[in-house]
Amino acid sequence: MNKNKSKKVKGIVVALKANFLIVEIDFRDFKDASLDQSSKKITLLCTRRSKLDYQGLFIDVGDKVCIESVDYKNKRAVVSDVDSRQSFLKRPAVANVTLVSICISVDEPLFDIEQVSRFLLTAESANIKPLIVLTKIDLITKNELILYINQINSWGYDCVPVSVQNSQGIDSLLERFRKTELTVLAGPSGVGKTSLINNIIPTVSLSTSSVSKKLKRGTHTTRHVELFAIGNGSLLADTPGFNRPEIMCEPSDFAFLFPEFRTQLSNSPCKFRNCLHRDEPGCVIDKDLERYPFYRKNLEEMINSPLPYQAG
Numbered sequence: 153m154n155k156n157k158s159k160k161v162k163g164i165v166v167a168l169k170a171n172f173l174i175v176e177i178d179f180r181d182f183k184d185a186s187l188d189q190s191s192k193k194i195t196l197l198c199t200r201r202s203k204l205d206y207q208g209l210f211i212d213v214g215d216k217v218c219i220e221s222v223d224y225k226n227k228r229a230v231v232s233d234v235d236s237r238q239s240f241l242k243r244p245a246v247a248n249v250t251l252v253s254i255c256i257s258v259d260e261p262l263f264d265i266e267q268v269s270r271f272l273l274t275a276e277s278a279n280i281k282p283l284i285v286l287t288k289i290d291l292i293t294k295n296e297l298i299l300y301i302n303q304i305n306s307w308g309y310d311c312v313p314v315s316v317q318n319s320q321g322i323d324s325l326l327e328r329f330r331k332t333e334l335t336v337l338a339g340p341s342g343v344g345k346t347s348l349i350n351n352i353i354p355t356v357s358l359s360t361s362s363v364s365k366k367l368k369r370g371t372h373t374t375r376h377v378e379l380f381a382i383g384n385g386s387l388l389a390d391t392p393g394f395n396r397p398e399i400m401c402e403p404s405d406f407a408f409l410f411p412e413f414r415t416q417l418s419n420s421p422c423k424f425r426n427c428l429h430r431d432e433p434g435c436v437i438d439k440d441l442e443r444y445p446f447y448r449k450n451l452e453e454m455i456n457s458p459l460p461y462q463a464g
């Protein structure tokens with residue numbers, strides 16, 4: 153009997169294809185003469201044990217799994233167990249995310265505060281750290297870029313400006329990603345997420361396509377989430393772009409998803425504990441903050457929507 157067939161091995165789901173899971177394993181820990189020892193990783197096409205379905209355990213990209221019945225020759229295996237998740241980003245669906253890199257282009261498609269904020273809220277509500285990656289900065293002047301950076305900083309976020317066209321900022325972005333276990337590139341279609349991966353990992357050559365001239369929007373080129381190794385044990389996920397993330401939140405929690413409001417609330421709380429920061433007496437939130445109108449509009453929608461609370 154092949155010894156490895158009964159051996160349990162740990163791996164990570166790097167992609168989902170039809171009903172299969174693509175699992176990458178690091179096989180340095182155990183030797184198999186039939187394997188090509190020049191590479192350190194191997195990807196296997198896996199099915200899942202039906203007990204996982206009975207237990208209602210969903211598996212997504214980023215999940216750490218246990219595999220068995222490994223057939224190295226044909227690169228097949230069966231997923232028998234899944235570790236509990238450290239975090240989960242619902243859309244794009246990725247498990248164990250440590251950083252959400254929200255890619256937003258300064259032009260083509262145009263920077264839109266409401267759209268960026270919706271992506272930021274997705275990360276905030278999953279309790280995962282967001283970073284804004286400002287893409288296509290070759291399309292604007294230095295002064296325009298400074299205004300964008302200041303604007304993003306005023307919301308309490310960090311931002312890394314990049315251009316794939318002239319490789320500006322790519323090295324420092326990569327340095328940041330290599331300090332992170334699993335970074336997800338999220339953002340609208342056409343902002344250059346896949347172009348960034350192609351630039352960072354020259355050995356992959358993923359499909360990209362130009363933004364529609366008429367609508368000035370992306371054409372939804374990437375269709376699946378996929379993880380790529382970027383060195384230092386770090387992983388980077390390319391994801392399909394989408395334009396309008398939903399906001400799902402309790403009205404009383406909503407303000408805490410905005411760092412600029414959190415700062416004000418932690419300095420001195422509002423007079424009433426259940427303050428929704430509308431026009432209540434003793435409210436400490438500065439209504440002149442740039443994103444306040446966005447907060448207010450979505451708060452009203454949430455309050456008026458049937459449960460569960462949701463804004464448009």
Ligand SMILES: Nc1nc2c(ncn2[C@@H]2O[C@H](COP(=O)(O)OP(=O)(O)OP(=O)(O)O)[C@@H](O)[C@H]2O)c(=O)[nH]1
Binds near residue numbers: 314
């Ligand atoms: N000028 C300029 N164009 C860029 C840059 N990065 C990407 N593009 C272009 O933007 C277009 C869209 O790029 P993609 O990488 O396909 O965008 P995406 O975010 O992956 O889009 P989806 O897969 O649809 O979500 C392509 O025509 C790229 O050549 C950049 O830094 N500068």
Ligand SMILES: [Mg+2]
Binds near residue numbers: 345359373
């Ligand atoms: Mg893409």
Ligand SMILES: [Zn+2]
Binds near residue numbers: 422427
């Ligand atoms: Zn208040």
